[in-house]
Amino acid sequence: MRCAIFCNIIDNFGDIGVCWRLARQLAAEYQLTVSLFVDDLTSFAMLAPQLQPDLPIQQLEQITVHHWHDTICFDQSYDLIIEGFGCRLEAQLIEQMQQQAQAGKPPAWINLEYMSAEDWVMDCHGMVSIHPATGLKQTFWFPSTTEQSGGLIREQYLLARRDQFQQDSQQQAEFWQSLGLPHAMQFSRKISLFSYENNAIADLMTALAEDSTATLLLVPYSKSIPDVELWLQQQAVFRQVRQPLQVGDQVNYNKLTIAVLPFLSHRQYDQLLWACNLNFIRGEDSCVRAQWAGRPFIWHVYPQDDNAHLIKLQAWMDQVDQHGTMASSWHVAMQAWNDNASSSPAVWQQLMADLTLCTTQLAGWLNYLADQSDLAARLMHWMAQNKPH
Secondary structure: OEEEEEEOOOOOOHHHHHHHHHHHHHHHHHOOEEEEEEOOHHHHHHHOOOOOOOOOEEEEOOEEEEEOOOOOOOOOOOOEEEEEOOOOOOHHHHHHHHHHHHOOOOOEEEEEOOOOOOHHHHHHOOOEEEOOOOOOEEEEEOOOOOOOOOOOOOOOOHHHHHHHHHHOHHHHHHHHHHOOOOOHHHOOEEEEEOOOOOOOHHHHHHHHHHOOOOEEEEEEOOOOHHHHHHHHHHOOOHHHOOOOOOOOOEEEEOOEEEEEEOOOOHHHHHHHHHHOOEEEEEOOHHHHHHHHHOOOEEEEOOOOOOOHHHHHHHHHHHHHHOOOOOOHHHHHHHHHHHHOOOOOHHHHHHHHHOHHHHHHHHHHHHHHHHOOOOHHHHHHHHHHHOOOO
């Protein structure tokens, strides 16, 4: 079976993160021949450093990667065509799909939507839209957290690999060594910080610096770096590092040690989530991976002008609470993080005090998700049920 996935990278890495994971899973676990069409190969190379952005077509981990541009045409027919997150195919591609349908082999056309736990998502998942000019059918696929949805991406052996890593101190030591942090294992509390710009970062860092437990704060180089720099300037410790912060910098202030990490590959980022006691994550792909990590996390939902992201956040928290009520400190911290305003160090101090409790409480949610089939499995089942006659 041949599959084409299209991804338009806008300003973050969630879209390509999801499409890249799905492409590899479909190829590795279901033996699909997958072509991934991406409009911005330079940004894609941040996730896949072995990618050569100047090449129009290349092989990468069983996947044929195409530079997607306005005049591109299909080089072959495809059984499954996936539009990632509302990106739109050019007229010549749709015309080729119509020709394929007229020959008796219509492609399955999927619009892969953003993840949400809101009730309307369950009603809209699987809905069909008819293309007005060609009559081609496009099915809307909504990833979410219930059996009635499109599911979440989870590779076949992901949880087993996670368990092995978390139980194997040698694997953990090798991971930290690969990041240039051989001393990381000495910290009893390790926190990753991968977020959008956020005014609450200052209060979080103040709380960690004043806490009685030493914390290693791991910051992948991303949009949160300026907020970290500003806090350091306010503490008059910025002279310890280069200005501005660079990958590899480490700064110590009271009980807080900050380490700036490079932008990590998917494999490395999974391991970072597994290795930390608490993860601050942003967007969709990181949210799904943080859930599979089985560690407490604070999700920074992509901000929207009308605060629709807060509705999305609340719907998801309500789902979590249905499978084991979370500590009030987790709810307060989640809300404070997404309000993008100055909070209080006390919010984060209480969350630190409740980390062990939150880990236990999240176990029920993780078991609920793990008992379900994953997104790729549901998609392949749907394909089998909807073969053209």
